[in-house]
Amino acid sequence: MRYSLIMHYPEMTEADLGTEAMNEGKAAFDDYAKALNEAGVLLAAEVLQQSASTTTLTARDGALKVQDGPFADTKEQLGGIFLIDVPDLDAALAWAEKCPAAYYGTIEIRPTAVHFEDGAWHGTI
Amino acid sequence: MARDDLTAKARAEVVARASYGRLLALLAARTGDIPGAEDALGDAFVQALSTWPASGVPANPEGWLMTVARNRQRDRAKSAAERTSAPLAAEPQVFDEVDPDAIPDKRLELMFVCAHPAIDPGIRTPLMLQTVLGFEAEQIARAFAMPTGTMAQRLVRAKRRIRDARIPFVVPTRADMPERLPAVLEAIYGAYAIDWLLVSGERESLAAESLYLASTLATLLDDEPEAYGLAALIAFSFSRARARTGADGRFVPLEEQDTTRWDATLIARGDDWLRRAARAQRLGRFQLEAAIQAVHAARARTGLTDWWALRTLYTALVELTPTLGARVSLAATIGTLDGPDAGLAALEAIEGAERFQPAWATRAHLLAEAGATREASAAYEKAISLTTESALRAHLTEKATRLSPNG
Numbered sequence: 001m002r003y004s005l006i007m008h009y010p011e012m013t014e015a016d017l018g019t020e021a022m023n024e025g026k027a028a029f030d031d032y033a034k035a036l037n038e039a040g041v042l043l044a045a046e047v048l049q050q051s052a053s054t055t056t057l058t059a060r061d062g063a064l065k066v067q068d069g070p071f072a073d074t075k076e077q078l079g080g081i082f083l084i085d086v087p088d089l090d091a092a093l094a095w096a097e098k099c100p101a102a103y104y105g106t107i108e109i110r111p112t113a114v115h116f117e118d119g120a121w122h123g124t125i
Numbered sequence: 126m127a128r129d130d131l132t133a134k135a136r137a138e139v140v141a142r143a144s145y146g147r148l149l150a151l152l153a154a155r156t157g158d159i160p161g162a163e164d165a166l167g168d169a170f171v172q173a174l175s176t177w178p179a180s181g182v183p184a185n186p187e188g189w190l191m192t193v194a195r196n197r198q199r200d201r202a203k204s205a206a207e208r209t210s211a212p213l214a215a216e217p218q219v220f221d222e223v224d225p226d227a228i229p230d231k232r233l234e235l236m237f238v239c240a241h242p243a244i245d246p247g248i249r250t251p252l253m254l255q256t257v258l259g260f261e262a263e264q265i266a267r268a269f270a271m272p273t274g275t276m277a278q279r280l281v282r283a284k285r286r287i288r289d290a291r292i293p294f295v296v297p298t299r300a301d302m303p304e305r306l307p308a309v310l311e312a313i314y315g316a317y318a319i320d321w322l323l324v325s326g327e328r329e330s331l332a333a334e335s336l337y338l339a340s341t342l343a344t345l346l347d348d349e350p351e352a353y354g355l356a357a358l359i360a361f362s363f364s365r366a367r368a369r370t371g372a373d374g375r376f377v378p379l380e381e382q383d384t385t386r387w388d389a390t391l392i393a394r395g396d397d398w399l400r401r402a403a404r405a406q407r408l409g410r411f412q413l414e415a416a417i418q419a420v421h422a423a424r425a426r427t428g429l430t431d432w433w434a435l436r437t438l439y440t441a442l443v444e445l446t447p448t449l450g451a452r453v454s455l456a457a458t459i460g461t462l463d464g465p466d467a468g469l470a471a472l473e474a475i476e477g478a479e480r481f482q483p484a485w486a487t488r489a490h491l492l493a494e495a496g497a498t499r500e501a502s503a504a505y506e507k508a509i510s511l512t513t514e515s516a517l518r519a520h521l522t523e524k525a526t527r528l529s530p531n532g
Contacts, residue, residue, distance in 0.1 A: 021274045028270065038515050090480035091510035098513050103271045 002043065002112035003092040005082040009105025010075055011050050028100035036084060036095065047080035076105060143337075144187050145259035150231035152194055153238075154294040159256060159284040161198065169193040232257055233345040234294040236338070240308040241292050248283045249308065250315035255280055257341075258334055268319055268331050302349070310355050310411060313338045317359050332363045343398065353402035354412030357395040361418030364391035376520040384425040392422045413442045417454075432462050449481050457487045465495035482511040486521060498528055 014022045029047065036042035051070040058065050070077060079101065086092050089109070096107045114123040145166075152162035169190045183189040238244075239252040251269065254260045266276035286292075297305040316335035339356035346352050368386035371377045399419055402412050417438045424430050439455035452475045460468020468491045478484035489504035505525035512518040 017274065021272055024266075024273060028272075035513060035515065039513070039518065087506070087510045090507075093480065094482070094511045094513055098270075100270070100272075104275055 001088060001092075002083065002085050002115060003089075004108075004110045004112065005084065005092070005096050005099055006108040006110060007079045007081065007099065007101040007105055008076045008108065009079050009101050011077050011079070013050070025100065032098065032100055033082070035098070036082065041084045041086050041091075041095070042082065043085055044083040045080070048078065051077045079105065143341075144190075146232050146235070146257040147230055148187065148191055148194065149256055149259070150235040150294075151191065151229060152198060153256070154231040154234055156198065156202075157291055157294060158288045160281070160288065161201065162194075165194040165197040165201070166190070168197045230345065231294065232341060233296050236309050236312075236342060237296055237305060238287055238292050238294055240305075240312045241287075242305075242308065243290060243292060244283055244286065245279075246308070246311070248279050249312035250319075251276060251280060252283050253312050253338060254316060254331070254334065256284075257338060260334075306349060306351065309342065310351060313342065314355060314359075314411075317362070330366070332359065332366060335359055336363055340394075340398075343401075348405060350402040350405040350407050351409040351411050353398045354409060354415045357398035357402065357415035358411050358418055360391045360395035360398065361415060361422050364388040364395065364422065370516060374516055374519070375523070376514075376516040378520070379421060380430070387422070387425050389425070392425065395419065395422065408441070408445075410442065410446045413438055413445065417442070432458060436462060449475065449478055450483065453478065453481065453484045453487055457490075460487070460491045460494070465491040469495065480511060482508060485511060489521075489525070493524075493528055501525075502528055 017025070033042065033045050036045075054068075054070045056067045056069065056071050058067075082095075082099065084092065084095060086095065089111070092109050092111075096102065096109050099107050101107060112123065113125045114121050116122075149159075149162055149166055152165055153159045156162065172193055173186070173190060177183075235256055236253060239256060240249045244252065251265045254265050254268075255262065262277035262280055263273045265280075266273040269276065313335055316331045316338065319331060336356070336359045339352070339359050343349070343352040343356045364387050365379070365382060367388070368382040368384070369377055377383075395415065396419060399412070399415050402415070417435060420431050420434050420438065436455070436458045439451060439458050442451045443455050453472065456468050456471035456475065458468075459471045469488065472478075472484060472488055472491065475484065485504055485508035489501050489508050492498075492501035492504055495501075502525060505521055505528070509518055509521050509525065512521060
């Protein structure tokens with residue numbers, strides 16, 4: 001079963017944190033990704049740029065609207081995801097517990113409904 | 126770095142930290158102001174570094190540091206007092222002449238402050254590591270796998286709270302002791318237990334530090350059996366640190382460990398502390414856990430494990446503190462003594478163990494013993510999926526492979 005570990009945390013720049021803390025954070029993510037990889041459960045890891053570099057688009061109201069900034073301007077922003085493949089929610093929780101972002105943010109553990117791979121959809125909604 | 130070197134280094138550091146803790150505890154106990162005491166002591170160390178190379182190390186370095194730090198505290202209090210024009214009592218106490226042993230030891234008071242009910246349980250262990258042992262926030266953060274900034278902030282907040290709420294630097298009375306001691310024991314145990322929470326096992330172990338805190342607590346309290354029990358428990362567990370990892374980096378379970386790799390000195394200390402604990406004839410959780418470890422440690426002498434004694438002890442432990450860990454261990458012991466089916470039945474009776482890794486590892490082992498290969502294989506798979514530590518996962522994977530040699 002595929003699970004997305006979706007990380008939400010307050011956005012901090014290197015200037016806010018200091019270089020040392022930033023490097024420490026990077027090392028923690030590095031350890032974590034390598035541990036997931038070694039266990040053979042990691043499919044993808046994406047750490048996103050700050051929401052300031054986001055662009056939002058909608059055509060919901062009939063006209064195309066392109067906007068600077070995130071969809072929702074909240075204190076905690078979507079910071080990235082780890083996509084893992086583990087047997088069940090228990091295993092996903094065991095890994096989410098070790099995610100460095102759990103110490104300063106929130107981890108949402110969300111199962112995949114369907115995914116597209118090798119030219120076809122897999123799974124059922 | 127080899128585990129041996131790390132242990133030796135940690136031990137040497139622990140000795141050096143003793144004087145830091147004693148000095149800080151004494152300075153802070155006077156004013157209730159830990160940050161102020163840290164500043165004063167920091168200043169004294171800076172002054173020592175700048176003057177000792179030229180003047181030579183004083184005969185009583187601790188006394189020297191204490192005197193300078195106290196003067197520093199007094200200067201600050203005086204300038205504050207001048208602002209409020211309140212008179213300040215002079216305290217002409219110079220420690221340079223006195224025997225270091227005559228400096229009162231207030232570390233016990235400090236430990237009770239760190240684990241005071243008004244302090245958030247999550248910060249008690251870090252607070253003790255910082256104030257009693259002088260660790261930097263960065264080192265503590267690393268051990269707890271937490272960003273330094275977050276850890277430093279929490280420590281500062283807790284120390285301010287101690288000062289502003291005027292948490293008293295006192296050892297609880299005998300009447301209050303049963304209520305207050307468990308929190309101190311938990312905080313010290315916390316320093317030992319983080320060793321087991323890691324993803325990769327590569328972070329620094331605080332086992333030596335927790336052993337030091339526990340033995341200091343036990344010695345200073347002297348008549349508290351649970352404090353001796355905790356010291357004994359940590360000593361026994363720590364004695365097996367080297368034997369826990371095989372040459373290939375794989376986890377080695379207790380029953381398969383080479384007892385010649387156990388630390389005999391630590392086992393002897395554990396036995397001694399457990400005997401002292403027993404004198405009070407007041408049984409408690411840590412004494413029971415230590416006694417369980419003592420039974421395992423005895424295998425180094427006798428070559429045998431007394432499973433009947435283990436069952437008695439685990440039964441008592443489950444009665445006293447029915448944690449998941451204790452209940453799973455009891456089920457495993459029953460499985461060894463009465464056969465896998467009895468063990469499995471005991472395991473099934475445990476509620477809330479659905480995602481508890483040790484329960485699945487035990488279940489897999491018992492199913493394999495019972496010859497239920499297919500079920501055992503599924504249980505191993507589940508246990509492996511719950512294991513984030515790679516050495517342990519490698520061990521379980523190997524056991525699962527041994528189940529079905531033909532694939």
